[in-house]
Amino acid sequence: MTFRNLMVTILFMIMLFFLVAGNCFSDELDRFKGEKQILRISGGTAHIPVMKEAAKRIMTFNPDIRITIAGGGSGAGIKQVGEGLVDIGNSGRKATEAEINKYGLKMIKWAIDGVAAVVNPKNRIKTLTRQELQDIFSGKITNWKELGGNDKPINVYTRDKASGTRSVFWKKALKKSDITNKANVVVSNGAMKTAVKNDPYSIGYISVGFINDSVFAIVLDGVKPTLDSVKQGHYKVARGLYSNTKGDAKGLAKKFIDYLLGPDGRKMVLEKGFIPVN
Amino acid sequence: MDIKETIFKSIFFSASVFSAGITLFISGFMIVLALPILKQGLFFDMLTSPWAPDHGLFGLGPMIVGTICIAFMALVISFPISLGCSFFIGILNPKGLGKWLKKMVESMTAIPTVIYGFVGIFLLVPLVRELFLKGSGMCILSAAIMLSVLISPTMILFFVDSFARVPQSDLNAVDALGGNTVQKFFYVVLPHSWKGMLTGIILSFGRAMGDTLIALMISGNSVAFPGSVLDSARTLTAHIALIIAADFDSIEFKTIFLGGIFLYIMTSASIILTKFLFRKKNNK
Amino acid sequence: MKPEFSDRLFNYFSWGCSMLLIGAVLTIISFLIANGYNVLSLHLIFDDTRPLDAIFLKTQVFDGLFPAIAGTVFLILLSILFAVPIGLATGIFLAEYCPPKIKRHFSLLFDILAGIPSIVVGLFGFCVTLFLHHYFYSRLFPCLLISAFSLAFLILPYIIWTTQISLETLPLSVRLTAPGLGATKLQNIFYVLLPSSLSGILSGIILSIGRCAEDTAVIMLTGAVASAGIPRSVFSSFEALPFYIYYISSQYSDNSELMKGYGACLILLFICITLFVLAHWIKKRLYQKILYQP
Numbered sequence: 001m002t003f004r005n006l007m008v009t010i011l012f013m014i015m016l017f018f019l020v021a022g023n024c025f026s027d028e029l030d031r032f033k034g035e036k037q038i039l040r041i042s043g044g045t046a047h048i049p050v051m052k053e054a055a056k057r058i059m060t061f062n063p064d065i066r067i068t069i070a071g072g073g074s075g076a077g078i079k080q081v082g083e084g085l086v087d088i089g090n091s092g093r094k095a096t097e098a099e100i101n102k103y104g105l106k107m108i109k110w111a112i113d114g115v116a117a118v119v120n121p122k123n124r125i126k127t128l129t130r131q132e133l134q135d136i137f138s139g140k141i142t143n144w145k146e147l148g149g150n151d152k153p154i155n156v157y158t159r160d161k162a163s164g165t166r167s168v169f170w171k172k173a174l175k176k177s178d179i180t181n182k183a184n185v186v187v188s189n190g191a192m193k194t195a196v197k198n199d200p201y202s203i204g205y206i207s208v209g210f211i212n213d214s215v216f217a218i219v220l221d222g223v224k225p226t227l228d229s230v231k232q233g234h235y236k237v238a239r240g241l242y243s244n245t246k247g248d249a250k251g252l253a254k255k256f257i258d259y260l261l262g263p264d265g266r267k268m269v270l271e272k273g274f275i276p277v278n
Numbered sequence: 279m280d281i282k283e284t285i286f287k288s289i290f291f292s293a294s295v296f297s298a299g300i301t302l303f304i305s306g307f308m309i310v311l312a313l314p315i316l317k318q319g320l321f322f323d324m325l326t327s328p329w330a331p332d333h334g335l336f337g338l339g340p341m342i343v344g345t346i347c348i349a350f351m352a353l354v355i356s357f358p359i360s361l362g363c364s365f366f367i368g369i370l371n372p373k374g375l376g377k378w379l380k381k382m383v384e385s386m387t388a389i390p391t392v393i394y395g396f397v398g399i400f401l402l403v404p405l406v407r408e409l410f411l412k413g414s415g416m417c418i419l420s421a422a423i424m425l426s427v428l429i430s431p432t433m434i435l436f437f438v439d440s441f442a443r444v445p446q447s448d449l450n451a452v453d454a455l456g457g458n459t460v461q462k463f464f465y466v467v468l469p470h471s472w473k474g475m476l477t478g479i480i481l482s483f484g485r486a487m488g489d490t491l492i493a494l495m496i497s498g499n500s501v502a503f504p505g506s507v508l509d510s511a512r513t514l515t516a517h518i519a520l521i522i523a524a525d526f527d528s529i530e531f532k533t534i535f536l537g538g539i540f541l542y543i544m545t546s547a548s549i550i551l552t553k554f555l556f557r558k559k560n561n562k
Numbered sequence: 563m564k565p566e567f568s569d570r571l572f573n574y575f576s577w578g579c580s581m582l583l584i585g586a587v588l589t590i591i592s593f594l595i596a597n598g599y600n601v602l603s604l605h606l607i608f609d610d611t612r613p614l615d616a617i618f619l620k621t622q623v624f625d626g627l628f629p630a631i632a633g634t635v636f637l638i639l640l641s642i643l644f645a646v647p648i649g650l651a652t653g654i655f656l657a658e659y660c661p662p663k664i665k666r667h668f669s670l671l672f673d674i675l676a677g678i679p680s681i682v683v684g685l686f687g688f689c690v691t692l693f694l695h696h697y698f699y700s701r702l703f704p705c706l707l708i709s710a711f712s713l714a715f716l717i718l719p720y721i722i723w724t725t726q727i728s729l730e731t732l733p734l735s736v737r738l739t740a741p742g743l744g745a746t747k748l749q750n751i752f753y754v755l756l757p758s759s760l761s762g763i764l765s766g767i768i769l770s771i772g773r774c775a776e777d778t779a780v781i782m783l784t785g786a787v788a789s790a791g792i793p794r795s796v797f798s799s800f801e802a803l804p805f806y807i808y809y810i811s812s813q814y815s816d817n818s819e820l821m822k823g824y825g826a827c828l829i830l831l832f833i834c835i836t837l838f839v840l841a842h843w844i845k846k847r848l849y850q851k852i853l854y855q856p
Contacts, residue, residue: 038794068787071523155414181329182510291659294655301678382584385835430583488678522783553673
């Protein structure tokens, strides 16, 4: 029956699919020569651009290595690496004492980043005081005209509880004041940027490394959030980008983290908008 | 040869038991995992209290209200349109065009939900935002509109099917007596097919409640009890998706099993209800 | 005879609703096409890697849709592999062997299974993974295998239904011929009934393939990630087309990525509609062929 032949042919093609081969070259990447494993990474969404770039270079150098990257937020990264579901768990905040003790985590900081409040570029409001920021996020101020802008409602966007970006923003920018529960919830820095970019009346917060022309970073209490102001310590809403492993990093995970801390890695970190750690 | 027969029969039987077992297994698994919360007798509490993890509140109230609001609104939008389309296909059928509309509706069932969500984000949300000038456009209304387009084919096909079961003799009788189309519908078609129509409505409602992507992408996902249709809201399905992506092994996580159980019960109840309707119809 | 007012109202209402629905669908599709047709090209799928290199897995594709498309294809194949044998066997049992009393209960359970929201099935899959991870295989993670399993549960009811109905609606003449010639029940099933109902069963399988291709909620929780390349084994994470669309829609960093999202939508839409049309065509053609074959 032709149907059976068709099935056999398809099965054969599937088997053909699972044949591999290939090679390439570099020197910082030499440490990855000969490795054949899978490296699983998840966690902070701010780290993802750097992760993806590093993964791309490593996988191009040695196609036998497989690196999978997922998001989920800092909380997810810490939990997942602690439970052994991933090899490296990224977080945009320090793991708490409880988390470190429960899972035996080792933290490695490879960049410094800031968290800035952002609005749509079309918004007339460019600076805010801390009090105004708190009132906007807690829902006390609900219209842009109360701040001198257009007569339009303020649409607040926030992150979910697992987000390290959120906890840093809440602690250091909002000084732990409430975030209204009517705010729209988005799941990552990328998603926040998209939301603010598309909504002319929005306000949200993202990692400084993600800022580009499509959003405008609010000047908070007179300090504009940029790479420099974070580096020099003027802009206080800053945090480290960490990669956590369960116990000391070993094998492919250790090589990956060493790569991030090396000269190639530091250049990549800078390119993506973060400040490499000395 | 007898042994072969018995072997195969038992293979088929075990396959069936496996399949049926899966249904029960899924519910059992979730109940077991939600047990810690159920044991504390907090079931109904959980279903009504707000979600505020910072304050130790893990209630699913806002999500359940969100689910019901969005699904109900989608039903409200979809019902008249589905009715009209099914009239077109089943009763009116001008110049044979009904056949083409039916084909189109059937093809609509193939459209993936994620595409509705995608188009919703980039086309519908800005529209709603600028039109109403309140809220971000990511709200119950937007989600309900997209959802109604999703469930319309199901409803239409159910309605058309019910209309088709009306005995031709009855329809002819109306024509012979000089009745017009409206009279035909209300006095002949509706009494015969209202049960089938109700089934379609219930099943579509179940489908609307169980949909994840559209709500996740378009309804804004805020954790407050929604106050108006232009408010951002979160459905139970989107809530499950969001929490799993971010967390597990904590109290928040355990509550989503409650959510899962709730959804399971609601959809199963709607199916059992429709079976009940159908059975009575057959006995008629 | 002048149509009465109520009749005219009825007409307007029906036409109006139909136009509304058609308008909505056309708006959606033309919106996608208008924004996405520029992007449709080999570059969309393979990015900077040469297509042949990518297909034979010599080099990896990083920013193209190829890994997502491949992931979806593997997912479909695996799910079908799980669901078809079980679904077929169950359908045969329900149609041929099952006593009516038990049949009602089975049918009810399968209807309930069909009605379970996909995210609940995904939740189930995720929990099973965690459970196995803790107690049995600590190297087991959400992966292609688990996603395929969960997806199989989702499509199982459809395969059972279509098998059952195709078998049950066979005309009596077809059913009774072989036994009349001395064949056993089993021989009847395998040599006569199944081939005769092949068109229905096949169309059911193809519709299930469409369901697998479009589902996002299940795979989101059981192994689909945003960046994973071609899955090397069934135990690895994978990318999938619908998940890619969801991911891009909320987190695109520049316009070119958004355009890729539109392209992905068009490709997915094309795949689903093609499968649907194929299923219908097969059902119609094969049915005629089988019925009228001398």
